[in-house]
Amino acid sequence: MRSNEKDFFSEFQQQLKKLRPWSFLMLFLFVAFLIFSILIFTFELDPIYLQILGGSILIIFIPLLFIYIKYSRCPNCKKFMGRDVGNFCPICGVKIRSTE
Numbered sequence: 001m002r003s004n005e006k007d008f009f010s011e012f013q014q015q016l017k018k019l020r021p022w023s024f025l026m027l028f029l030f031v032a033f034l035i036f037s038i039l040i041f042t043f044e045l046d047p048i049y050l051q052i053l054g055g056s057i058l059i060i061f062i063p064l065l066f067i068y069i070k071y072s073r074c075p076n077c078k079k080f081m082g083r084d085v086g087n088f089c090p091i092c093g094v095k096i097r098s099t100e
């Protein structure tokens with residue numbers, strides 16, 4: 001079965017390229033969230049601000065999470081591969097990254 005030994009790393013590379021701006025956005029939001037919560041605690045602002053902040057972060061994070069899950073799928077079996085993706089798909093075992 002030669003077709004099963006096909007390399008998927010160029011396909012996976014394309015997926016990661018699409019994911020990159022989103023992961024930067026996620027990181028940016030995370031830092032913004034930290035700064036805002038520090039500000040709220042430092043100036044002892046009304047806890048309602050923290051609730052608003054938490055709520056808006058949640059609204060932004062949920063679609064981002066879906067995008068992340070979408071692009072962290074195996075190009076072969078289309079299953080989510082988890083957070084730490086190695087050189088091979090943990091589910092179907094196809095090569096998704098160049099080992100050279």
Ligand SMILES: [Zn+2]
Pocket residue numbers: 074075076077078079089090091092093094
């Ligand atoms: Zn797979």
